[in-house]
Amino acid sequence: MSVHVMYYGMLAEITGHANELWISDENLTVGKFRSQILEKYPALREKKFKVAVNQKIAEDFAPIDPSAEIALLPPFAGG
Amino acid sequence: MSVHVMYYGMLAEITGHANELWISDENLTVGKFRSQILEKYPALREKKFKVAVNQKIAEDFAPIDPSAEIALLPPFAGG
Amino acid sequence: MEKIHKPKKVFVQGPISPEFVSKSIASHHSKTGIGAHAIFLGQIRADQKESGTVTAIEYSAYEEMAEHAFHEIREKAFARFELTCMHIYHSLGTVPVGEISLFVFVSSPHRRAAFEASEFVVEEIKANVPVFGKELIGENGAYVWKENS
Amino acid sequence: MEKIHKPKKVFVQGPISPEFVSKSIASHHSKTGIGAHAIFLGQIRADQKESGTVTAIEYSAYEEMAEHAFHEIREKAFARFELTCMHIYHSLGTVPVGEISLFVFVSSPHRRAAFEASEFVVEEIKANVPVFGKELIGENGAYVWKENS
Numbered sequence: 001m002s003v004h005v006m007y008y009g010m011l012a013e014i015t016g017h018a019n020e021l022w023i024s025d026e027n028l029t030v031g032k033f034r035s036q037i038l039e040k041y042p043a044l045r046e047k048k049f050k051v052a053v054n055q056k057i058a059e060d061f062a063p064i065d066p067s068a069e070i071a072l073l074p075p076f077a078g079g
Numbered sequence: 080m081s082v083h084v085m086y087y088g089m090l091a092e093i094t095g096h097a098n099e100l101w102i103s104d105e106n107l108t109v110g111k112f113r114s115q116i117l118e119k120y121p122a123l124r125e126k127k128f129k130v131a132v133n134q135k136i137a138e139d140f141a142p143i144d145p146s147a148e149i150a151l152l153p154p155f156a157g158g
Numbered sequence: 159m160e161k162i163h164k165p166k167k168v169f170v171q172g173p174i175s176p177e178f179v180s181k182s183i184a185s186h187h188s189k190t191g192i193g194a195h196a197i198f199l200g201q202i203r204a205d206q207k208e209s210g211t212v213t214a215i216e217y218s219a220y221e222e223m224a225e226h227a228f229h230e231i232r233e234k235a236f237a238r239f240e241l242t243c244m245h246i247y248h249s250l251g252t253v254p255v256g257e258i259s260l261f262v263f264v265s266s267p268h269r270r271a272a273f274e275a276s277e278f279v280v281e282e283i284k285a286n287v288p289v290f291g292k293e294l295i296g297e298n299g300a301y302v303w304k305e306n307s
Numbered sequence: 308m309e310k311i312h313k314p315k316k317v318f319v320q321g322p323i324s325p326e327f328v329s330k331s332i333a334s335h336h337s338k339t340g341i342g343a344h345a346i347f348l349g350q351i352r353a354d355q356k357e358s359g360t361v362t363a364i365e366y367s368a369y370e371e372m373a374e375h376a377f378h379e380i381r382e383k384a385f386a387r388f389e390l391t392c393m394h395i396y397h398s399l400g401t402v403p404v405g406e407i408s409l410f411v412f413v414s415s416p417h418r419r420a421a422f423e424a425s426e427f428v429v430e431e432i433k434a435n436v437p438v439f440g441k442e443l444i445g446e447n448g449a450y451v452w453k454e455n456s
Contacts, residue, residue, distance in 0.1 A: 009441075089290075134222060155290070
């Protein structure tokens, strides 16, 4: 499966791009996706981030379907 | 003794004037003054008011000296 | 930072204009230690009374005592909260419905102090400042005296 | 009274001007059920960092998700407090120190609801809206990423 992934703020600096197509052999949950992404970008291990699926913060057990929009969000700084 | 008394808001309507010179045979406390004023203006009995002596809200036991400025204050309505 | 809090003129004649508020905000542009402003505005409501609808409030005050009371509120607020500045304006005379009669403006490095001070100052004004208000009703000179709750 | 709370445009490019605030205030003149406005303004502080002094914050956002989050905050605030109206504006792009990046404006018949809603909305924005900020430092392109506490 492949899903659309977006990186915001400092996370885009670390990954080197604002978005990419994420290819995976298996069906993904947020938790699985999280471990794959830490493997690809080890520098993310030191950063706090949340994963949004279809514009909602998602827990690790949540499934990701192929049409989902995934976003990696660094700490919020509004205001 | 005689002291300067001021009436504010609805109290000036009841007494019919904004201020007057208050003449008393005896030395006054706030409590004594309060009973004298209720005697002169019985309509005040139905009204809530505070007595300020020299621009501070005063309790009944507080003495009033002859140079004091007395004010009768109806409920506050600022804001 | 203001270290000395001189008594300031609080009363203004008639309504407080939105432009006055924006000028006050703009004047804090150079105070770059401020992170949070909290503003409270009291607006005259067209309340329904037995005798009709409120059209305006006519404010009066025991002015000297009121200015002292405002000054004490300022001092207490500066002592209690981490404030950079603070401004209070209150109308005297007639303020029609929909217009503003109270403007409380507090500024702080951080939002918590701004929120808390704003509420504190407004409650203190309502409770402790000798301001009196006649709610004018309809067109025939009727009125009721206002009382804070 | 607004009965339907349509999603509203929250983001504006660059600083929010004091004149914009005064126009918003003036537009409530005809809402004569309002007795209390509470306004919160976030202003950019010239904080000292290890590498120098903050000169501006450059804001970005996950805009679609942020607009949804703002909408949810509006809905929650209207459900929880007796509000007549509510407006939120947040800057995107560069906002220099001393300028305003957040404007939260709530109005109610009574002050208690206005105070509580103002605080609620600001805290919700800080915690739940995906807005990101780069604190620009000095003249040489240095920066640090801001994180709300």
